[in-house]
């Protein structure tokens with residue numbers, strides 16, 4: 001049973017581990033702010049943040065909750081749009097309102113989460129990177145000019161280079177982008193078993209191997225919650241020895257894209273791999289899963 005934090009609460013649920021996090025948030029927890037739209041990773045309306053302790057400090061990733069199995073939350077902090085709310089609009093919400101980036105508002109929660117994810121993780125402020133961070137968020141009515149204006153205003157307001165990663169959460173709390181309770185999350189996560197601390201389940205004979213789940217949840221949808229699954233351990237690893245490059249199948253596509261080692265072999269990989277999926281799907285999708293699903297889209301990436 002996955003144990004994790006959801007906004008301010010500790011969760012220990014009996015729901016099947018293959019259930020969609022989106023349905024857990026909306027149906028089980030009764031919080032409708034996270035939108036359910038395409039349910040296939042294409043629109044970004046369901047975006048949430050998942051935080052975990054890495055290298056001794058708390059780091060958050062934006063993820064599509066429609067493609068995220070509940071088991072992936074073990075030992076992590078799940079944040080929905082309700083979890084960053086306070087009594088007043090925060091600076092990101094104010095910028096979207098002030099620059100005409102909202103019409104029907106259906107895409108807005110996902111957009112706010114993507115921008116919050118950018119402010120949580122970017123090393124320095126860059127409008128180009130901020131725009132890329134929302135490239136998986138579709139808006140059907142307000143359009144993108146207002147979103148760009150809001151991002152430009154936010155990038156002018158906050159300089160991330162002055163905020164080292166270990167201090168980022170307290171800075172975002174100080175800037176009123178995050179609520180105060182985020183300061184306690186690292187300590188509370190240390191009291192939970194981390195994902196790596198949970199022994200591999202012995203799979204049932206007919207259990208389906210699952211890594212990120214971004215393909216299986218599209219292919220099998222809600223049926224995934226009703227079948228035995230074997231969650232493959234994440235051992236992300238890239239090694240280069242002489243002419244041989246070994247990459248563990250569990251390595252995520254975003255890890256490949258940002259790998260300094262792979263950039264020595266493929267100098268354009270950082271830009272080329274931006275063409276694969278959206279930023280949020282790349283944070284979940286693995287190389288092994290991509291090879292097994294045999295997506296034909298890889299051929300568009302230029303190899304030397």
Ligand SMILES: Cc1cc2nc3c(=O)[nH]c(=O)nc-3n(C[C@H](O)[C@H](O)[C@H](O)COP(=O)(O)OP(=O)(O)OC[C@H]3O[C@@H](n4cnc5c(N)ncnc54)[C@H](O)[C@@H]3O)c2cc1C
Nearest residue numbers: 041209211212213214215216277285286288289290292297
């Ligand atoms: C919205 C969206 C956009 C996408 N865009 C692109 C794109 O632009 N380019 C592109 O190339 N791809 C694209 N993809 C495909 C994406 O790359 C794959 O969904 C992803 O890599 C699958 O990895 P996963 O870990 O999530 O696989 P899972 O869903 O966990 O598994 C997929 C299959 O692989 C098997 N499997 C997984 N890991 C292993 C393993 N280690 N050993 C044996 N079997 C294994 C599973 O049993 C399952 O059959 C997109 C997907 C989505 C949802």
Ligand code: FES
Nearest residue numbers: 037039041044066
């Ligand atoms: S509902 Fe569209 S990406 Fe999840």
Ligand code: FES
Nearest residue numbers: 103104105139140
């Ligand atoms: S404001 Fe309507 S979809 Fe974006």
